[in-house]
């Protein structure tokens with residue numbers, strides 16, 4: 001019996017039970033039958049949750065790119081691996097076959113090695129959604145270099161922090177990038193960042209916009225001439241199952257971003273398995289995930305998951321609103337897309353536009369539609385189901401995180417009955433539990449609590465780069481021995497899960513994970529600001545938006561408030577990126593604080609939401625009178 005593909009609901013329950021009772025047999029069999037290994041494992045899994053130590057496929061040797069590309073060449077060499085759809089609809093799309101991808105990745109791998117990059121070195125990739133991005137990621141993995149992709153919307157300061165945190169030796173970037181009707185000067189952002197990044201020895205520059213840029217002698221090199229000269233013969237590195245594959249930064253509720261480290265074999269097995277089953281991908285399907293490869297969704301479900309299954313995956317450079325709001329629908333028709341995977345924030349934005357943007361498109365090629373990144377509200381769920389899925393395509397609401405590497409709770413297309421706003425059931429191998437405030441496990445159904453996972457799964461992040469203690473503290477200490485997700489969830493009468501949102505100081509804005517503390521740090525750097533507190537509040541399109549309460553220093557009191565608000569948003573944009581800008585700013589004379597000096601955010605959240613009904617117990621506040629004052633000044 002094979003466990004790789006689930007064919008019915010009954011079989012799902014069978015496989016699920018097997019995966020819980022005998023996880024070693026379950027994952028061992030999947031790993032053995034569906035991948036090629038240089039050497040088999042000694043043990044399927046070895047772990048100590050209290051110490052946050054997890055290892056899968058111990059001592060096995062493997063290369064993920066051999067599995068994602070080379071393995072398919074005999075049978076699928078001429079099949080399209082990647083369809084590149086440019087930002088400008090008038091520019092022709094590219095169809096890159098598995099043979100061509102192999103050749104391009106091998107050349108790039110040889111270029112990296114010739115530039116002195118070896119196994120274990122960190123390479124920062126700061127590129128727009130162009131084929132070079134996919135090729136650079138895969139080339140790193142082929143030679144065992146650890147890729148750290150930084151989303152090309154991040155500012156120079158944010159890029160520098162990430163480069164320095166993991167001491168990247170090289171940056172791969174481009175002259176610029178196209179997004180809608182804007183051009184972004186990526187190379188000049190890299191130049192600014194590198195003023196404070198001593199570890200970077202070289203910068204490879206791809207050409208995209210052909211804009212004039214400055215090249216620093218001894219550091220910057222145009223990529224294409226190197227590729228033209230490079231051999232396409234490349235021997236892949238033999239990697240240990242637990243060798244790091246990549247680092248990807250995610251914001252924390254405090255302090256600097258966390259470099260989540262994913263390792264090789266477990267991530268490979270889990271992304272391949274979840275891609276196959278959640279989406280029910282079949283040969284000749286065309287899969288389109290609209291995320292950017294700068295996020296985990298892009299890593300796992302534009303690149304690794306699809307390619308490991310020999311699939312055809314679409315890489316889209318543009319945005320849903322350019323040249324108009326029909327762009328997504330036009331691309332689906334153009335490439336006969338069968339699987340469409342996007343975020344609720346995009347759905348809400350498109351649902352708000354005139355129905356004429358979507359109506360002319362029959363979208364008959366679609367078989368499955370998916371959602372990821374934040375809770376999908378009932379209205380958006382129905383609009384997506386009716387207008388995109390034609391009430392015919394299963395809508396898979398996939399819950400997971402950067403830290404989990406792959407999808408954790410989700411319907412399986414054509415198998416699990418869907419229920420609006422519910423991520424539904426855990427995938428095989430995933431053991432969710434809900435915890436109460438006293439840190440006890442909540443049994444039974446129709447309950448809510450903090451969502452934890454009590455057994456390791458193959459793609460769990462292994463550590464935070466350079467700071468295992470922080471990894472342990474963040475994920476394994478709130479509920480000792482369990483992985484704490486930071487999310488709250490409800491389990492309904494049949495055991496379906498609905499994710500209700502973050503229970504910590506992380507706010508999901510347009511599907512982007514933002515920690516409030518780093519934004520406060522950025523604001524507090526403004527010379528007129530004394531203190532600030534950021535909370536999220538519900539927003540029609542973004543899901544959540546940011547509300548800032550700001551106390552000015554005496555020197556700031558006389559300043560024009562509008563100018564100050566603009567300057568503060570510019571600081572945030574500069575330090576983090578435009579995504580973290582505040583929607584509302586209220587200048588206040590104080591913040592509600594407990595005797596121990598902790599800001600009572602719960603109250604600030606309620607005021608931001610406009611819910612003045614019940615502030616709960618404010619008797620522990622040092623300054624309870626401030627609550628009324630802030631409430632009266634709400635904007």
Ligand code: WT7
Pocket residue numbers: 250296297371372373374375376397398399400401402403423485486487499500501502508511512513
């Ligand atoms: C947080 C993780 C995983 C890829 C994209 C985001 C929220 C994610 C869902 C969903 C409700 C969701 C959670 C989670 N989230 N998917 N289907 N329903 N909430 O990755 O940036 O690491 O964010 O996104 O709050 O903890 P991320």
